[in-house]
Amino acid sequence: GQQVMQIPQYQHVQEGEDFTTYCNSSTTLSNIQWYKQRPGGHPVFLIQLVKSGEVKKQKRLTFQFGEAKKNSSLHITATQTTDVGTYFCAGRGQGAQKLVFGQGTRLTINP
Amino acid sequence: DAMVIQNPRYQVTQFGKPVTLSCSQTLNHNVMYWYQQKSSQAPKLLFHYYDKDFNNEADTPDNFQSRRPNTSFCFLDIRSPGLGDAAMYLCATSRTPGGYNSPLHFGNGTRLTVT
Structure with missing residues (x-):
């Protein structure tokens, strides 16, 4: 079945x-x-990407959907x-009726 | 505000004692989901209702059942909780299955402890 892998599992930044x-x-x-x-x-829902190569921005957050629609990224500038929190991607396969969640990336920040 | 409400926020039950978790929504969404989330893991879909149609995940144990008496309410019944069922249980809704063009709206969750 469909699998969604997310990396890294943890990230600690300044x-x-x-x-x-x-x-x-x-x-x-x-x-x-x-999410x-x-x-x-x-x-909590952040954004949805649908189109191949799509890029969306929300203030300091930039979301990308790969050209092949098999990968995606979330980039936060100047955290x-x-x-702080765990960021999950969730993908729906073509023809599928459910979202499959990635394992999440837990972000912690040193003030 | 339209929302998804779960009660109770915390639930303690004894090993083997049936427990019911409840969820209500004011969003009038067609789909209601139950997810199980254990510590530091992704939410795991147990089942969902699309209107009155029940859709069970293949790997959901028979110990977990659900009821949706009307559009607004959905219940999760755990018939004989085991220690491994201790988790956060999240209810979510969406207008269409899979959240296509319709994101999931989660409730605050019920944290279940099994003693």
């Missing part, structure tokens, strides 16, 4: 440093979504302590 998490699917995706889960909280 405040102000950049952060990137990568997501790779074993199959071509129809769309990919990104953020704060410690002790629940996943702030409010960025």
Whole structure:
């Protein structure tokens, strides 16, 4: 079945440093979504990417969808302590009816 | 505000004692999901309802059951909880299955402890 791999599993940075998490699917995706889960909280939707090669920005966050629609990345510029949490990608395979979550990247920040 | 509400926030049950977790939504979404999330892991889909149609994941144990009496409510029943069932249980909704063009809206979760 469809698998979504996400790396790294953990990332610790100094405040102000950049952060990137990568997501790779074993199959071509129809769309990919990104969620953020704060410690002790629940996943909150950030964004959806649908088109091949799509790039979307939300302030300091940049999301990319690969040309082959099998990989995606989230890049945070100049991290702030409010960025702490676990970032999950979730992909839907073509013709599939469910999202498959990656394992998540847990971001911690040294102020 | 429209939202997904889970009760209780924390639930303690004894080994083997049936427990029911509840979820309600005011979003009027067609799809309701139950996820199990263990520490430092991704949410794992147990099953979902698309309107009244129940869709079970192949690897969901028979110990887990669900009911959706109406659009707004969905319940997770654990018939005989084991120690391995201790986890956070997340309810989520979306307008369409798979969240296509319709992201998942999660509740705050119920943290289940099994003693």
